[in-house]
Amino acid sequence: MIQLSAVNMNIHGNHILQDINLSVAAGETMVIIGPSGSGKSTLLRLIVGLLKPTSGEIWVKDKEISRLSEDELNQLRLNMGMVFQYSALFDSMTVGENVAFGLREHTKLSEEEISKVVRRKLRMVGLFGKEKVMPNELSGGMKKRVSLARAIAVNPEIILYDEPTAGLDPIMSEKIDRLISSTKRIMGVTSVVVTHHMTSAFNIADRIAMIYGGRIIEVGTVAEIKQSANPVVQQFIYGLKARGASSKRRFEA
Numbered sequence: 001m002i003q004l005s006a007v008n009m010n011i012h013g014n015h016i017l018q019d020i021n022l023s024v025a026a027g028e029t030m031v032i033i034g035p036s037g038s039g040k041s042t043l044l045r046l047i048v049g050l051l052k053p054t055s056g057e058i059w060v061k062d063k064e065i066s067r068l069s070e071d072e073l074n075q076l077r078l079n080m081g082m083v084f085q086y087s088a089l090f091d092s093m094t095v096g097e098n099v100a101f102g103l104r105e106h107t108k109l110s111e112e113e114i115s116k117v118v119r120r121k122l123r124m125v126g127l128f129g130k131e132k133v134m135p136n137e138l139s140g141g142m143k144k145r146v147s148l149a150r151a152i153a154v155n156p157e158i159i160l161y162d163e164p165t166a167g168l169d170p171i172m173s174e175k176i177d178r179l180i181s182s183t184k185r186i187m188g189v190t191s192v193v194v195t196h197h198m199t200s201a202f203n204i205a206d207r208i209a210m211i212y213g214g215r216i217i218e219v220g221t222v223a224e225i226k227q228s229a230n231p232v233v234q235q236f237i238y239g240l241k242a243r244g245a246s247s248k249r250r251f252e253a
């Protein structure tokens with residue numbers, strides 16, 4: 001569904017991403033982990049075509065996206081939902097209008113049909129009946145759920161999540177994790193999730209790719225990543241005291 005081949009990204013002479021090779025199968029949830037500044041968001045922006053790679057190819061479905069015109073990219077983006085780090089809701093619109101936004105922009109559905117979809121998607125994310133509420137009346141976790149409802153409103157085949165649990169308490173984070181998993185199960189979507197939270201990564205991933213210094217240093221299932229022989233991976237997932245038997249494991253915290 002998504003394939004990056006020998007992708008390099010230089011910005012102002014800095015090698016932000018180097019020789020990235022990664023494929024995400026249809027229906028798979030690929031979680032991208034890595035320290036701050038390692039290039040995770042840049043990778044997501046390349047996949048949606050907001051950035052063009054310096055070299056290499058990025059295939060989404062059957063299209064190499066760096067060669068597409070803006071119109072063709074917009075067409076492809078109809079198949080992609082984005083859940084941004086800070087929810088990115090329109091503050092002057094109600095929850096219902098936010099969720100309906102893509103449907104009004106990109107489909108010819110009647111207002112009645114749009115209302116039905118909005119109601120259904122809000123029910124999916126546990127916010128049934130909240131259409132008339134304004135975003136500033138919602139908690140951070142609720143905003144993320146609205147953002148997810150908006151992303152899935154157009155029935156995308158691919159959903160990209162940038163730090164979906166950032167700033168949330170552990171209980172709300174777990175709710176969001178469950179939603180990401182149920183969205184995958186119910187809609188069969190292909191997901192790419194950037195996260196710092198190892199608990200989330202282990203909860204939702206089919207596979208995890210770790211980026212370090214602009215390179216992918218490990219890709220594998222949750223079990224494979226946990227058992228990685230790479231000390232950088234071990235240190236990242238288990239914290240600084242990775243080697244001690246009594247080490248405090250970040251994902252158990």
Ligand SMILES: Nc1ncnc2c1ncn2[C@@H]1O[C@H](COP(=O)(O)OP(=O)(O)OP(=O)(O)O)[C@@H](O)[C@H]1O
Pocket residue numbers: 011012016034035036037038039040041042043
């Ligand atoms: N437009 C830009 N111009 C210059 N440098 C950039 C630009 N975008 C990203 N970078 C640099 O690229 C590197 C990777 O940034 P990116 O945002 O992809 O990292 P990240 O892993 O998502 O970080 P975080 O976890 O903190 O969000 C950083 O060093 C950043 O400063």
